[in-house]
Amino acid sequence: MRIGKVNIENYKCFEGRFSAFFNEGINIIVGDNEAGKSTILESINLALTGVLNGRYLKNELSQYLFNYNVVNTYLESLRQGQNPSLPEILIEVFFDECELPLFEGNGNSEKVNGCGVIFKIEFDSTYQGEYEALVAEGNDITTVPIEYYKINWKSFARDSVTARSIPIKSVLIDSTSSKYQNGSDVYLSRIIRNDLEDSERVKLSQAYRKMKDTFIDDASVRAINEKISGKAKISDKNLSISVDLSTQNSWETTLMTYLDNVPFHQIGKGEQCIIKTNLAIRHEKSKEANLVLLEEPENHLSHSKLNLLIKAVTDSCDGKQVIISTHSSYVANKLGLENLILLNDQTVTRLPELPTETFTFFKKLPGYQTLRMLLCRKAVLVEGDSDELIFQRAYMDAHGGRLPIEDGIDVISVKLTFKRFLDIAIKINQPVAVITDNDSDYANKITKKYKDYVGYKCVNIFADDRDELNTLEPQFVDANIADLATLCDIVSISSGTYDTAKKVSDYMVGHKTGWALKVFESDTALQYPEYINNAVVWCDEK
Amino acid sequence: MKNNKLIIAAAGSGKTTFLVNQALAVESGAVLITTYTEANGREIRDRIVAKKGCMPSNITVQTWFAFLLQHGVRPYQSVLNDSIHSHDIGFFLSSEKSGKKLDAEGNPVLIKGRPIYWGGKDFLRYYFTSRFNIYSDKISKFVFNTDKATKGKLISRISRIYKNIYIDEVQDLAGFDLELIKLMFKSNSSVILVGDPRQVTYLTHHSTKYGKYANGQIKLFVEKELGKRIQCEVDETTLSASHRNNQAICEYSAKLYPDLPAPFACECDSCRVDDAHVGVFMIKPSEVDQYLSTYKPVQLRWSSASKINSNFPALNFGESKGATMDRVLIYPTNPMKEWIKNNAYALKNEGRSKLYVGLTRARLSSTIVMDYQESNCIDGVTFFTFTGNVVN
Numbered sequence: 020m021r022i023g024k025v026n027i028e029n030y031k032c033f034e035g036r037f038s039a040f041f042n043e044g045i046n047i048i049v050g051d052n053e054a055g056k057s058t059i060l061e062s063i064n065l066a067l068t069g070v071l072n073g074r075y076l077k078n079e080l081s082q083y084l085f086n087y088n089v090v091n092t093y094l095e096s097l098r099q100g101q102n103p104s105l106p107e108i109l110i111e112v113f114f115d116e117c118e119l120p121l122f123e124g125n126g127n128s129e130k131v132n133g134c135g136v137i138f139k140i141e142f143d144s145t146y147q148g149e150y151e152a153l154v155a156e157g158n159d160i161t162t163v164p165i166e167y168y169k170i171n172w173k174s175f176a177r178d179s180v181t182a183r184s185i186p187i188k189s190v191l192i193d194s195t196s197s198k199y200q201n202g203s204d205v206y207l208s209r210i211i212r213n214d215l216e217d218s219e220r221v222k223l224s225q226a227y228r229k230m231k232d233t234f235i236d237d238a239s240v241r242a243i244n245e246k247i248s249g250k251a252k253i254s255d256k257n258l259s260i261s262v263d264l265s266t267q268n269s270w271e272t273t274l275m276t277y278l279d280n281v282p283f284h285q286i287g288k289g290e291q292c293i294i295k296t297n298l299a300i301r302h303e304k305s306k307e308a309n310l311v312l313l314e315e316p317e318n319h320l321s322h323s324k325l326n327l328l329i330k331a332v333t334d335s336c337d338g339k340q341v342i343i344s345t346h347s348s349y350v351a352n353k354l355g356l357e358n359l360i361l362l363n364d365q366t367v368t369r370l371p372e373l374p375t376e377t378f379t380f381f382k383k384l385p386g387y388q389t390l391r392m393l394l395c396r397k398a399v400l401v402e403g404d405s406d407e408l409i410f411q412r413a414y415m416d417a418h419g420g421r422l423p424i425e426d427g428i429d430v431i432s433v434k435l436t437f438k439r440f441l442d443i444a445i446k447i448n449q450p451v452a453v454i455t456d457n458d459s460d461y462a463n464k465i466t467k468k469y470k471d472y473v474g475y476k477c478v479n480i481f482a483d484d485r486d487e488l489n490t491l492e493p494q495f496v497d498a499n500i501a502d503l504a505t506l507c508d509i510v511s512i513s514s515g516t517y518d519t520a521k522k523v524s525d526y527m528v529g530h531k532t533g534w535a536l537k538v539f540e541s542d543t544a545l546q547y548p549e550y551i552n553n554a555v556v557w558c559d560e561k
Numbered sequence: 562m563k564n565n566k567l568i569i570a571a572a573g574s575g576k577t578t579f580l581v582n583q584a585l586a587v588e589s590g591a592v593l594i595t596t597y598t599e600a601n602g603r604e605i606r607d608r609i610v611a612k613k614g615c616m617p618s619n620i621t622v623q624t625w626f627a628f629l630l631q632h633g634v635r636p637y638q639s640v641l642n643d644s645i646h647s648h649d650i651g652f653f654l655s656s657e658k659s660g661k662k663l664d665a666e667g668n669p670v671l672i673k674g675r676p677i678y679w680g681g682k683d684f685l686r687y688y689f690t691s692r693f694n695i696y697s698d699k700i701s702k703f704v705f706n707t708d709k710a711t712k713g714k715l716i717s718r719i720s721r722i723y724k725n726i727y728i729d730e731v732q733d734l735a736g737f738d739l740e741l742i743k744l745m746f747k748s749n750s751s752v753i754l755v756g757d758p759r760q761v762t763y764l765t766h767h768s769t770k771y772g773k774y775a776n777g778q779i780k781l782f783v784e785k786e787l788g789k790r791i792q793c794e795v796d797e798t799t800l801s802a803s804h805r806n807n808q809a810i811c812e813y814s815a816k817l818y819p820d821l822p823a824p825f826a827c828e829c830d831s832c833r834v835d836d837a838h839v840g841v842f843m844i845k846p847s848e849v850d851q852y853l854s855t856y857k858p859v860q861l862r863w864s865s866a867s868k869i870n871s872n873f874p875a876l877n878f879g880e881s882k883g884a885t886m887d888r889v890l891i892y893p894t895n896p897m898k899e900w901i902k903n904n905a906y907a908l909k910n911e912g913r914s915k916l917y918v919g920l921t922r923a924r925l926s927s928t929i930v931m932d933y934q935e936s937n938c939i940d941g942v943t944f945f946t947f948t949g950n951v952v953n
């Protein structure tokens with residue numbers, strides 16, 4: 020039993036509809052800061068628990084839950100005297116691999132037979148009259164009339180649901196851990212509660228009630244209460260102190276969890292995160308599935324702790340489902356690129372099956388900048404530092420001094436592992452350019468080597484087809500042959516001593532990074548080999 | 562093992578106890594107990610809670626209509642008509658044939674003095690009130706058609722939720738209800754139907770489908786309509802002993818339904834009380850007041866328009882269903898009187914059933930208010946006067 024698909028509509032950063040599929044086991048969401056990674060985790064948790072930021076959303080509806088543009092469109096249309104339909108938030112979770120006929124039906128926005136829950140924040144039509152009056156009066160409505168909204172939380176069988184009745188128990192472990200005011204940790208409580216059998220839960224509630232009764236009955240408390248009620252005759256009513264008896268499960272909000280006698284919320288964020296994750300993953304109640312939503316674990320963990328966490332997740336996620344959002348390519352690589360979900364512009368791309376050896380290659384190279392290629396608009400792969408510097412400079416010269424990265428173009432130095440990157444790029448249709456040497460054998464080192472990628476529009480190979488110019492240095496000298504003196508000047512060698520192309524080129528080969536850095540930092544622009552110029556032009560193509 | 566059964570229950574035979582015990586004995590899988598009336602459902606729920614201390618999580622008790630709404634209508638409510646995909650569909654108990662065409666003022670459109678009705682082509686107005694409450698007399702048709710449109714997903718879903726389905730008061734199901742029973746028989750669930758064909762409620766069904774099985778002919782339906790591939794055992798013995806009525810009441814009431822096996826009085830010691838005034842009696846209207854003060858029977862009548870002594874408690878026949886009383890005083894209608902005088906009289910189904918219900922409420926005495934001549938001979942009934950009993 021797990022979640023298979025999520026639809027989100029008009030919630031926070033999602034304007035219109037957003038959909039994502041999830042696999043069993045581990046899912047890693049990567050994407051820009053603004054892409055809405057945490058909103059996805061948050062909304063899944065909301066639809067499965069009714070809880071947002073550690074509190075039941077029910078009585079805390081707010082206009083800020085709605086997508087800004089959707090609200091504006093509604094308001095604008097109202098202002099123009101039209102009668103727009105009120106915006107509505109929808110979060111829909113499809114269950115997968117489950118036998119839960121109670122949750123089956125076609126009561127979902129896709130109108131298909133399925134198993135799941137639908138969580139809506141919608142206009143309560145019992146207020147139709149009030150709302151119409153409000154509009155008719157011509158009052159300036161400046162926001163969504165949230166006071167007329169309600170939560171509609173149902174199974175796909177159109178039956179009302181509660182957090183208790185939903186068999187997939189979700190735990191959101193975020194970086195800004197929410198607590199009840201007194202410090203007891205809401206997530207921790209829920210994790211523990213979910214793991215308890217009904218009978219254990221009843222016993223705990225009873226023990227808690229007994230404790231409260233003992234407190235109230237204690238002689239000193241009674242004496243204090245007599246004193247208070249004697250003195251504080253504010254009205255003819257009785258004032259007394261007691262323990263909060265109002266909520267049924269108040270042990271959850273009152274009881275504190277301790278780790279080695281230290282209150283849980285006082286231990287480090289990192290440690291908290293690991294403990295909560297472990298608790299959630301080890302959850303043993305057999306009838307229920309568990310979903311762990313882990314938000315950017317790298318944010319508050321040292322490298323070694325992060326390793327521990329990743330190990331915990333990979334070791335014990337058997338039969339559990341984990342959705343992690345991350346910025347760290349280290350985390351992504353460690354947990355498996357096959358589980359990657361790329362989030363970009365409200366769309367998701369999943370890294371489909373890659374050749375096994377490509378996986379293992381990336382998995383063995385933690386910290387390797389795989390994600391850079393996946394997250395940028397276009398990637399330029401180069402062999403080493405000098406290629407990187409020269410290409411960047413060529414790009415800047417053509418773009419008024421702007422770095423490629425400022426235009427979403429990432430230049431990545433990959434040594435000799437071009438093909439590994441290309442294998443990923445073709446799977447996700449990521450535009451990528453390769454800038455490489457011909458090693459004096461264009462036919463074999465370029466044409467033949469990259470023939471497998473010919474059919475892919477997203478892959479573009481840029482190399483010099485003149486075998487006699489085998490690498491960047493002779494190619495670069497050749498491009499500046501008309502004015503060798505300026506080149507010598509920039510790389511700080513005497514144009515008198517280095518008076519032939521061959522000599523300059525040999526010098527540069529001997530000082531690989533040095534010359535390139537000087538060219539990169541120079542005030543004077545030079546000429547670039549044609550294939551590099553072509554790569555710059557490719558960057559500007561649509 | 563899947564096992565379908567129809568159990569014919571006599572009045573006072575401990576049907577509720579039987580169902581409760583059956584449900585509590587189920588070890589694996591969920592149980593649905595569905596009843597026709599709210600009151601009966603409440604009774605079953607109370608009995609379970611009294612026995613177990615709480616409602617076991619695998620047992621659900623709900624009325625037939627509530628069940629149809631939750632599991633029949635809502636899960637696939639838009640399959641027949643896409644326009645109601647997001648509506649909150651409710652329920653409307655219709656006491657007459659539903660879906661009358663109304664004019665602008667809300668009055669029925671009459672042709673030759675008779676109302677006309679929306680047909681199935683006017684889907685929304687045929688099935689629903691203007692507030693999208695589904696009519697009680699069409700809900701099972703809606704469910705049946707939806708199941709067909711989902712290629713059986715609807716019934717399959719139900720049978721995966723409830724491995725055991727008990728349908729109580731089955732005598733009140735008719736029309737498309739019977740089609741649904743047929744589908745449930747065919748599913749993987751074990752279905753037990755329990756009912757007393759003698760105690761049909763004549764209020765809520767106006768369907769013409771399977772009309773011939775409407776008047777308590779559920780047994781006939783099971784025997785004739787299931788076909789070879791669907792099995793259903795008919796059990797007329799398990800619930801044939803009355804723990805309420807004494808033998809005299811059993812025998813007399815059985816005369817109303819000569820085609821069905823006659824219920825008999827149980828022999829449990831705890832059910833049998835010694836009393837001087839037991840049996841089926843007839844008194845003259847002139848002695849009613851004295852009889853009421855002496856024996857304190859509950860008065861049973863056709864409707865609140867019937868004349869009774871308002872100083873003593875009274876119920877309509879219909880309201881008394883399911884109840885047990887020590888003594889009853891029955892005010893028969895004129896056709897009932899005809900039957901009492903001559904058991905060959907063709908008393909109509911509704912009157913027959915109500916008289917049966919009235920007679921079988923009592924543990925000790927069922928007494929009929931009716932003028933008689935001491936010289937008359939009324940089969941099965943003892944004349945009673947305060948001046949001395951006259952046996953005929």
Ligand SMILES: [Zn+2]
Binds near residue numbers: 827
């Ligand atoms: Zn008995």
